[in-house]
Amino acid sequence: MEKLLSWVGSLLYSMRFTMLFFYVGLVTIILGILGKFVLETYKLMNTLLFEEISKIDLIIKVLELVDMTMVAQLVWVVSLAGVSLFVTTRHFDEKDMKKPDWLDHVNTYNLKLKLAFAIISISGVHALKTYLGGDLSLENVQIVAMVAVIHFTFVLSAIGISFAERLTREKE
Secondary structure, X not given: OHHHHHHHHHHHHHHHHHHHHHHHHHHHHHHXXXXXXXXXXXXXXXXXXXXXXXXXXXXXXXXXXXXXXXXXXXXXXXXXXXXXXXXXOHHHHOOOOOOOHHHHHOOHHHHHXXXXXXXXXXXXXXXXXXXXXXXXXXXXXXXXXXXXXXXXXXXXXXXXXXXXXXXXXXXX
């Protein structure tokens, strides 16, 4: 039985490299977001230089670009930290590769917290965009209220994650 458990453990450990396919997929998504970002930036620059645009529309377009940037950063953090945590750390130790300082301190809890706060930031940008983009009709007020409730739920979730981590640290 011990030999079987050892074999299963070795198999599972060696399968960690299959996670690379997921991270390569996430990098592909980042490249897609980059393409969309460049296209939207080009359109906005054309509008700014050759057409009229109201201040509120300009702010909304810029918030959309900020939103794309934050989503790309979120995917990048997940990819880089995931490879570092779950696949390998050896490849980051080469002298010609400068890895981010925060990567030395990342663990699954820190990654969850970074994700939670990134989602809150993205949600906040989306909530602001929704608020700025609408009129004061009853339907729009309901949409803004729902977006605010969802954003507040994300905030409460992050506080809950932090609180749970603090409780686990105190018990150790």
